[in-house]
Amino acid sequence: xxxxxxxxxxxxxxxxxxxxxxxxxxxxxxxxxxxxxxxxxxxxxxxxxxxxxxxxxxxxxxxxxxxxxxxxxxxxxxxxxxxxxxxxxxxxxxxxxxxxxxxxxxxxxxxxxxxxxxxxxxxxxxxxxxxxxxxxxxxxxxxxxxxxxxxxxxxxxxxxxxxxxxxxxxxxxxxxxxxxxxxxxxxxx
Amino acid sequence: xxxxxxxxxxxxxxxxxxxxxxxxxxxxxxxxxxxxxxxxxxxxxxxxxxxxxxxxxxxxxxxxxxxxxxxxxxxxxxxxxxxxxxxxxxxxxxxxxxxxxxxxxxxxxxxxxxxxxxxxxxxxxxxxxxxxxxxxxxxxxxxxxxxxxxxxxxxxxxxxxxxxxxxxxxxxxxxxxxxxxxxxxxxxx
DNA sequence: CAGAGAACGTAGCGAATGCTACATAACTCG
DNA sequence: CGAGTTATGTAGCATTCGCTACGTTCTCTG
Numbered sequence: 001x002x003x004x005x006x007x008x009x010x011x012x013x014x015x016x017x018x019x020x021x022x023x024x025x026x027x028x029x030x031x032x033x034x035x036x037x038x039x040x041x042x043x044x045x046x047x048x049x050x051x052x053x054x055x056x057x058x059x060x061x062x063x064x065x066x067x068x069x070x071x072x073x074x075x076x077x078x079x080x081x082x083x084x085x086x087x088x089x090x091x092x093x094x095x096x097x098x099x100x101x102x103x104x105x106x107x108x109x110x111x112x113x114x115x116x117x118x119x120x121x122x123x124x125x126x127x128x129x130x131x132x133x134x135x136x137x138x139x140x141x142x143x144x145x146x147x148x149x150x151x152x153x154x155x156x157x158x159x160x161x162x163x164x165x166x167x168x169x170x171x172x173x174x175x176x177x178x179x180x181x182x183x184x185x186x187x188x189x
Numbered sequence: 190x191x192x193x194x195x196x197x198x199x200x201x202x203x204x205x206x207x208x209x210x211x212x213x214x215x216x217x218x219x220x221x222x223x224x225x226x227x228x229x230x231x232x233x234x235x236x237x238x239x240x241x242x243x244x245x246x247x248x249x250x251x252x253x254x255x256x257x258x259x260x261x262x263x264x265x266x267x268x269x270x271x272x273x274x275x276x277x278x279x280x281x282x283x284x285x286x287x288x289x290x291x292x293x294x295x296x297x298x299x300x301x302x303x304x305x306x307x308x309x310x311x312x313x314x315x316x317x318x319x320x321x322x323x324x325x326x327x328x329x330x331x332x333x334x335x336x337x338x339x340x341x342x343x344x345x346x347x348x349x350x351x352x353x354x355x356x357x358x359x360x361x362x363x364x365x366x367x368x369x370x371x372x373x374x375x376x377x378x
Numbered sequence: 379c380a381g382a383g384a385a386c387g388t389a390g391c392g393a394a395t396g397c398t399a400c401a402t403a404a405c406t407c408g
Numbered sequence: 409c410g411a412g413t414t415a416t417g418t419a420g421c422a423t424t425c426g427c428t429a430c431g432t433t434c435t436c437t438g
Contacts, residue, residue, distance in 0.1 A: 003385070019295030021210060024425065038386065040427060095294040098345070102291035105284040105348050106208030119349050145358040149342030150335065156287070157338055159294050160308050169334040176365035192415070213395065227416065229397060385434070395424070403416070408409105 004042045007034060011049060012056045016092045020050055020099045020111075051114045054100050058118035061093040065125050070132040074181040077133030078147055078174035081126065085151055094155060123148060135181045143177050193231045196223060200238060201245045205281045209239055209288045209300075240303045243289050247307035250282040254314050259321040263370040266322030267336055267363035270315065274340055283344060286311075312337060324370045332366050 010032035015023065025036035025046055043049035068084055071077040084090060097118060100111045126148055127140040135143055150173050154166055199221035204212065214225035214235055232238035257273050260266040273279060286307060289300045315337055316329040324332055339362050343355055 017295070019297075021292055021295075022297055025427090026424080035387075036426075037388085037428090041385075046426060092295070099291050099294055101345055101349055102288045103210055105288055105345075106206065106210075106281070108208075108211055115349055119346070123352075142354055142357055142361070145343075145346075145352065145354045146339065146361050149346055149358065150339040150362075151342070152345060153338030153340070153342035154334075156290055156294075156341060157308070157334075160290055160304055163312075163334065165331055165334045168331055169338065172331070172335050172365060172369055173339075176361060176368075179365075179368075180361055214397090215394080224417075225396075226398090226418090230415075235396060380438090382437085383435090385432100387432075388430090389428100391426105391428080393425080396422100398421080399419090401416105401418085403414105405414075406412085408411085 007032065007039065007042055008049075008052055008056060011039070012053045012060075015050070015053045016057060016096060020054065020096055021103065023050065025049075047110045051111050054096060054111055054114045054118065057093045057096045058114075058122065061090055061097075062121060062125050064090050065122075065129060068129060070129070072133070073178065074130060074133050074135045074143065075174040075178040077130050077135070078177045079170065080133075081129065081147070082151060082170045082174075085155070091155065094152070095159070098152070098156065130177075130181075135177075136183075139181055139183075143180050146180070147173060147177050196221065196228065196231055197238075197241055197245060200228070201242045201249075204239070204242045205246060205285060209243065209285055210292065212239065214238075236299045240300050243285060243300055243303045243307065246282045246285045247303075247311065250279055250286075251310060251314050253279050254311075254318060257318060259318070261322070262367065263319060263322050263324045263332065264363040264367035266319050266324070267366045268359065269322075270318065270336070271340060271359045271363075274344070280344065283341070284348070287341065287345065319366075319370075324366075325372075328370055328372075332369050335369070336362060336366050 011028060014028050014031050018028075023046075025039050029036045029039050039049055040046070043052060064084060064087075065081075068080060071080045085094060097115070100115050101119075103109060104112055104115065123141075123144055127144045130143055130147070131137050131140045150169075154169060157163060158166060200217060203217050203220050207217075212235075214228050218225045218228050228238055229235070232241060253273060253276075254270075257269060260269045274283060286304070289304050290308075292298060293301055293304060312330075312333055316333045319332055319336070320326050320329045339358075343358060346352060347355060
C-alpha cells in the first residue's frame, strides 16, 4: 500500500477521535508518526486532507450499512438502522459528518463538495436498505428523508444530554415509516 | 443600556451572520466598532463571550416561539412550527445552536453548559406550544422529542443541498405527531 | 551500478490567535 | 472640586497556524 493511503487511514482514525473542527496539522502529524511537512506533501493542503478524511469516514459508514442484514419489516429496519448507527464506530463517523456539515451552516464551507456527495450516497444506501426490508421502492426515498433526518437529530440531542424518551421516539419513527410504506395517504397528499 | 449589553447584542448579530466556529475576536470587534481589547475587558474571555452570545441567540429563538399563535391541531402546530423555524431569522439562531452543539461532538466542548440549558429550555417551550395546539400534555414531551429532532435534522439536510421531498417529510412528521397525540399505541408500547 | 523519483527532516516565514501591561480619558458621585 | 469607578487606546507578548525553501536519504528501475 502506498504511503499516502496509510497516512490517510491513520489520519481518518485520528479525526474520528478528535473531530474536524479544531483540527490542526502538527498534533495530527505527531499522533500518527509523521510531520505536518509530509501531510502537506502528500495531500497538497490541509483542506484537501480533511476533505479526503471526511470521504473515507463516510465510506466506512457505507461499508457497515451495506452489510446490515435486511429486517423483516420497514419498522424493524428502522430500528435496526438506529441500533447500527448507535454503535460507537458508526456514531463517530456520523459525528464527523455532522461537524463537517455544521461548518457550512454559516460563513465558510470548505468541505461542501464532500459533504454533499456523502449525503447523497448515504441517502441512496439507506433507501436501498429499507427497500430490502420491504419498503415500497416508490416510497423509499420519502421514508428515507424522514428517517435519516430524525435519526441525525436524535443523535445530536443525545450528544448534548442523555434525555429520556429517545427509545420511544425511535419506535414512533419506526411506526411512522411503516405507515408511509403501507400506503398511508391520510395527512400527506 | 450598559455598554456591555450593547456590545453583546451587536456581537450576537455578528455571530448570527458568521457563525461560532471560525470566530475570532479581532474581525468581530472591528465589525461592531470596538476592539478585541474591549471584548475581553467586558466579557473576560472569548469563550465566555461566545457562550453569552449563544445564550442570547437562543433567547431570541424562544421569544419568537413564545409568540407563535396556537394552531387548531397538533399536525397544524407542527407545520406552523416548521414554517416559523424556516424563517431566516429563526433559522440562523438554530444554525448557531447546531454549530455550538457540533463543537461538542468530538474532542473539545467549550459551550456545553449553554448548549444544554438552551436545549432544555427550547424543548420545554416547544412542548408548551404543542400543548396549546391541543396535544395531550402527558404526550407532549414524547411528541417534542420526535418533532424537534426531525426538524433539526431536516434543516441540516437543507443546508447541505436543496433536496426534493422535504415538504412531504414535514407533512409525514405532522401526521405522525397527530397520531401520537390522538393516542396511537400500535407500534410503540 | 547509476540515475531518477519518491519520501523525508530541518528550519523558518508571515500571519493570526487570545490575552495582557500600561497609560489615558470619561463619567459619576460625595 | 476631587476621588473612584468605568471605559478605552496603544503596543506587544507568546503561541500556533498553514505552508514552503532547501537539502538529504531511500528505493526502485534500466
